[in-house]
Amino acid sequence: MKNFGLNIWSNNNFIIEDGHIKLNYKSMPSLLEITEEIRQNNIKGPILLRFPHLIKKQIRTLYSYFDKAIQNNNYKGNFQAVFPLKVNQFPNAVEAVTSQGKQYNYGLEAGSKAELILAMSETPTGANITVNGFKDKEMLTLGFIAAQSGHNITITIEGLNELETIIEVASECDLKVPNIGIRVRLHSAGSGIWAKSGGMDAKFGLTSTEIIEAIALLKDAKLLDKLSMIHFHIGSQMSDIAPLKRALREAGNIYAELKMMGADALRSINIGGGLAVEYDQHVMSSARNYSIDEFSSSVVFLLGEIMNAKGVDHPDIFTESGRFIVASHAVLITPVLELFSQDYQEKLLNFKEINPPLIEELIELNTLLNNTNCIEYLHDALDHMESILTLFDLGYIDLQDRSNAEILVHNIIKKALYLKSANPTDELEQLQTKLQERYLINASIFQSLPDYWGLDQNFPVMPLHHLNTTPLRAASLWDITCDSDGEIGFNPERPLYLHDVNLDEEDYFLGFFNVGAYQETLGMNHNLFTHPSEYTISITESGYEIKNAIESKNILDILESIGYDKNEILNKLKSDLSKSDFITEKEKDDTLAKLEEFVKQNGYLRTTN
Numbered sequence: 001m002k003n004f005g006l007n008i009w010s011n012n013n014f015i016i017e018d019g020h021i022k023l024n025y026k027s028m029p030s031l032l033e034i035t036e037e038i039r040q041n042n043i044k045g046p047i048l049l050r051f052p053h054l055i056k057k058q059i060r061t062l063y064s065y066f067d068k069a070i071q072n073n074n075y076k077g078n079f080q081a082v083f084p085l086k087v088n089q090f091p092n093a094v095e096a097v098t099s100q101g102k103q104y105n106y107g108l109e110a111g112s113k114a115e116l117i118l119a120m121s122e123t124p125t126g127a128n129i130t131v132n133g134f135k136d137k138e139m140l141t142l143g144f145i146a147a148q149s150g151h152n153i154t155i156t157i158e159g160l161n162e163l164e165t166i167i168e169v170a171s172e173c174d175l176k177v178p179n180i181g182i183r184v185r186l187h188s189a190g191s192g193i194w195a196k197s198g199g200m201d202a203k204f205g206l207t208s209t210e211i212i213e214a215i216a217l218l219k220d221a222k223l224l225d226k227l228s229m230i231h232f233h234i235g236s237q238m239s240d241i242a243p244l245k246r247a248l249r250e251a252g253n254i255y256a257e258l259k260m261m262g263a264d265a266l267r268s269i270n271i272g273g274g275l276a277v278e279y280d281q282h283v284m285s286s287a288r289n290y291s292i293d294e295f296s297s298s299v300v301f302l303l304g305e306i307m308n309a310k311g312v313d314h315p316d317i318f319t320e321s322g323r324f325i326v327a328s329h330a331v332l333i334t335p336v337l338e339l340f341s342q343d344y345q346e347k348l349l350n351f352k353e354i355n356p357p358l359i360e361e362l363i364e365l366n367t368l369l370n371n372t373n374c375i376e377y378l379h380d381a382l383d384h385m386e387s388i389l390t391l392f393d394l395g396y397i398d399l400q401d402r403s404n405a406e407i408l409v410h411n412i413i414k415k416a417l418y419l420k421s422a423n424p425t426d427e428l429e430q431l432q433t434k435l436q437e438r439y440l441i442n443a444s445i446f447q448s449l450p451d452y453w454g455l456d457q458n459f460p461v462m463p464l465h466h467l468n469t470t471p472l473r474a475a476s477l478w479d480i481t482c483d484s485d486g487e488i489g490f491n492p493e494r495p496l497y498l499h500d501v502n503l504d505e506e507d508y509f510l511g512f513f514n515v516g517a518y519q520e521t522l523g524m525n526h527n528l529f530t531h532p533s534e535y536t537i538s539i540t541e542s543g544y545e546i547k548n549a550i551e552s553k554n555i556l557d558i559l560e561s562i563g564y565d566k567n568e569i570l571n572k573l574k575s576d577l578s579k580s581d582f583i584t585e586k587e588k589d590d591t592l593a594k595l596e597e598f599v600k601q602n603g604y605l606r607t608t609n
């Protein structure tokens with residue numbers, strides 16, 4: 001576990017060199033040097049780093065595999081993709097997608113009014129906009145406004161009522177009518193923990209009877225020439241490819257049938273998102289049973305086969321992959337504030353002139369422990385500890401002796417673990433779990449890793465440095481919220497081991513990876529911890545640039561964002577302090593200045609790290 005499963009989850013985006021984790025790109029900076037540079041400007045708390053080149057890599061991968069499959073299968077349609085905004089609406093993430101996707105004319109997908117407004121303002125001209133989700137008349141009218149403003153927009157209807165409203169709007173105004181898509185309700189369902197989007201009981205989509213009715217309505221309204229797309233989405237983080245293939249067969253046949261029914265303008269099939277990301281640190285490919293190669297070939301091959309059989313032209317293929325495109329671009333970096341069992345340090349031993357015999361024996365075991373005797377000595381030490389605790393309960397030894405014994409036994413176990421780290425016995429592994437170190441991280445799990453809290457989704461985590469020494473401390477991670485759910489416990493099935501560091505002497509940073517999808521807007525302000533400070537890092541041949549800095553909200557702004565008047569709060573605090581007694585005017589002024597400074601900092605901890 002020295003490499004923290006890097007070969008499993010990192011997709012070669014990072015490498016370990018000289019004990020540091022580095023970007024595996026151009027000048028190959030280490031995450032630690034970037035972090036330290038940012039923190040030089042008195043930035044405290046967690047930071048989120050965005051790497052646009054990793055978005056580009058994903059976009060390029062997606063396009064190149066589809067292009068290859070199109071060539072290999074002699075497929076006549078083309079491939080296009082849009083980015084679903086719900087996966088990450090933050091300005092610097094969206095900017096990274098649109099700028100890195102420029103050469104592919106990468107578009108955006110919207111699922112709500114606010115996202116549609118965002119798509120209308122951020123989609124480069126000529127790129128596609130697709131719209132999904134439930135819509136009212138206003139949202140559908142916005143679609144007309146987008147079409148009128150020159151956007152290449154397709155509104156996917158989720159039900160017949162939406163189509164009726166589109167027809168109504170079209171008859172009431174002269175605005176350009178957007179392209180229309182139909183989301184089909186598939187009888188085949190998806191797989192994975194998010195698979196609630198497919199199947200007959202799904203939340204979205206038209207049944208076959210409704211689709212036939214939709215065609216009639218469109219014909220009546222003379223809008224059949226606007227029906228351009230068939231859409232489905234079988235759920236996120238698809239673990240198995242079989243349900244996708246079933247969905248493709250179903251949707252492909254619906255497409256071909258509609259073409260044969262006279263839907264001449266129909267030209268694309270939108271297969272939604274769902275491409276999975278590897279989050280696992282321990283077992284290869286547990287998250288998905290297919291590669292991007294298999295995924296793209298299957299889609300292209302199946303659609304080609306269905307259309308050939310029915311004598312229908314090959315449709316263009318659209319995807320709306322979100323997680324796959326942006327998960328890897330963001331890394332959350334958190335300083336460790338404290339290690340809770342640091343009190344068991346050897347320097348805190350405080351022996352007496354004459355120690356009880358059992359303590360003397362522990363001292364000797366601790367000194368003489370070596371590779372050959374360590375299991376035997378460990379057993380002796382554990383026995384002694386039991387006896388010492390009994391003696392303490394009976395009042396025969398004092399608290400100082402007990403403290404010395406605890407430190408010595410901890411040390412002996414640690415040494416034994418170290419000596420046997422290559423092949424630990426079951427007993428040692430269990431001891432390790434019991435000796436778990438709690439690493440307090442300056443971050444909020446609710447804010448930055450909400451899917452861990454809500455769905456038990458693991459994210460790869462590892463230290464940024466010390467990577468040339470084997471980590472030996474079974475670790476659980478505690479965040480700084482006052483909520484006992486703000487903890488990533490030690491799980492012996494997916495053990496996390498971290499280093500023993502002396503935080504008085506050096507910083508220790510942890511990186512959480514693949515956090516670029518869904519976590520940011522799902523993140524909540526529990527305990528009023530807000531979005532971490534964020535930075536876009538663009539890596540060049542000779543170094544890197546830190547851009548688009550947005551510092552985590554300051555305390556007054558956090559309070560304002562939930563409805564308080566920040567001036568009222570500050571004035572109240574200042575006037576209470578001004579009216580107080582028993583300090584000099586000088587101290588009062590200094591304290592007022594301090595107060596003012598504190599409320600203008602972000603809400604994460606500052607004193608230690």
Ligand SMILES: *Cc1c(COP(=O)(O)O)cnc(C)c1O
Pocket residue numbers: 084086087111132233235236237272273274275320321322323324
């Ligand atoms: C959420 C969603 C997506 C994105 O799914 P990913 O698993 O992130 O790729 C795509 N299309 C629709 C309609 C969605 O609702």
